[in-house]
Structures are given as C-alpha cells and as structure tokens.
Amino acid sequence: MPRLVRPDAVLVQAVIAGALSFAHLHDLAEAAGQHGWKAWAYPVSVDLLLVAAWHRLRSLRDAGEPAGSAWSWFVVALAASLGANVATASLLDLRDVPDWLRILVAGWPALAFLGGTLLVHRPTPPSEQESEPEPELPPVVERATEPGVQAASVPALPAPAPAAPVTAPPALVAHAQKIAADHRARTGSDIDTETLRARLGVPSPMAEAIAAQLV
16 A cells, blocks of 8 residues: 655745745846846845855865855855845835845846855865875895806995095084074973974984084
C-alpha cells in the first residue's frame, strides 16, 4: 500500500512567504518604472542573491574560514526583500514613488551582479606548499667476483685537507654583539646560531664563527 505524502508545514510556510515576498518585490519594481519582464526579474535577482549568500556563509562556517563578506551580502539581499515587503504595506504610495527609491531599484542589478560575482569567485587562501620529495638514489649493485679471481685493489683516496678557519671582521662581531644583547633583553635567552645567521644575512660557517666569539 503506497504511503500517503504528508505536507510539511515548514515547507508550506516557506512557499507562502516566498510567494508573498516575490509579489511585493515585483509590485515595487513595477511602481518604480520597471515594467514587463524586468519587474519579474527583480524578485528573482533578490532571492537568488539571498540564497547564494546563505550557501556561501554555510560553506565558509563549515570550513572554519571568516564569513564577513558572505554575511554582508546576505544582509543586503535581506534588506532589499524586507524593504519591499514593508514599502508595499500601504506605507508608500506606489502611484507616486519617490526618486530615491527609483534610483535604488534602477541600481540594484549592478549591485546584485557585483555581489554574485564576489560570492562565486571569492579568492581562496593559498595552500601550503608541499615539500619536494628528495630524489631517490639508484640502488648500489655489488659485482660478484668469479671464484679464484681476486678483486682489484682500489687505491685509497687522499684525505681532504682541513678547511681553513673562518675569520669574522671585528665590525661584524660588534654588530652581532648588539643583536645578541637586544635578543637577550627581549626574550631572556641567548640568541641561537640560526637566528643570528638570519639577522646578519651571512653564511652558516660565518655565523658559527661569530657565535663562538659571543660566548
């Protein structure tokens, strides 16, 4: 036996409210000089901007991102819909619409187009750059020697000569001492070599040589 479809009270209420708001927006646009299909396009534009702003607002809130822009356009569309409902409640003579209201109605398409464009094409924050994977080295294959054949002896390579010690200019050391003192005064701890290298803009060996003189 097929189940009977029960009407949803919330859905019915939403349809009635939407139809009334749609009619109010149409009447106000027509009274402001927008006749024919243009008067019917105004309520569609307002309702679409309202739905688009609410959808963007929910998406941003679910993603944990700031939703100030979506809130702004939602309030703008809601004000346009609510304003039309109030204006048609015998508080405004629709036979003699004031000039400022005609200007607002005539400028709404540009405002709605701007809001819809910003809601759809909102710039997303740049994603974190993924670290490049290190290149894999080819596996080392050992060559097997035949039985009875001795492997050729490989002469040992000479040991590399020790690197010459890095000498820092006295003026650079004095400048580093000022940076270290300022860092200690602000943080209460000694400056580390990496921070000192970044502040001075010198290579790591030079920074290590200067840090050794600050102890």
